[in-house]
Amino acid sequence: MGKILVMDHPLIQHKLSILREVSTGSKEFRALISEIANLICYEATRDLPLEEVEITTPICKTKAKVLSGKKLAVVPILRAGLGMVDGMLTLVPSAKVGHIGLYRDPETLKPVEYYCKLPADIGEREVFVVDPMLATGGSAIDAITQIKKRGPKHIKFLGIIAAPEGLKALSEAHPDVDIFVAALDEKLNEHGYIVPGLGDAGDRIFGTK
Secondary structure (H helix, E strand, C coil): CCCEEECCCHHHHHHHHHHHCCCCCHHHHHHHHHHHHHHHHHHHCCCCCEEEEEEECCCCEEEEEEECCCCEEEEEEECCCHHHHHHHHHHCCCCEECEEEEEECCCCCCEEEEEEECCCCHHHCEEEEECCEECCCHHHHHHHHHHHCCCCCCEEEECCEECHHHHHHHHHHCCCCEEEECEECCEECCCCCEECCCCCHHHHHHCCC
16 A cells, blocks of 8 residues: 655645745746655655665765665646656656656546657666646546556656545555655545645646636
8 A cells, every 4th residue: 555645844844835825926936836746756766675885985985875776756747746846856866757647528538649759768667756746636647547558567646736536636546656645635626626725737837827
């Protein structure tokens, strides 16, 4: 069973409050999304394997720990997930980046896939699927289903705000996937938006509304 972690770090909560504010403009919104993604990535990579190597400090030779070469991939769900990529790559710059394009049908609220491009060796990588909003869970479920077809053994989902409905749906559909989010909000409204949420993350990142 995958773990579910709602992060309550003071820095994340502070940045999240500014992110939610309706008066926060696109430039600041983009920066905050990236910063919060960076902090969530720090927690989500806590279990990466290490190996011991010998290094030389200015004083002497010594043993030290380094990442054991496990290959990583970051897969944003387009388009809002793009806002989290730079924050992730700041910590794991050698990760490859794939893309999955999904939009939500306004009538059914179900995800419709329109694009999928993943690293050729995705099956050998630990995959971090990123999307700021986990609302109904449909997009995340579909994206992870598509990725699993390519064979990776370890997948984690990183989001910023989740609704209880989406969190439940994702954990039931993919019980082997660890889920990391910055906040668990109250509910979904009749239009499928998270309440209190922050509105449409894609529109606010890219200034399209």
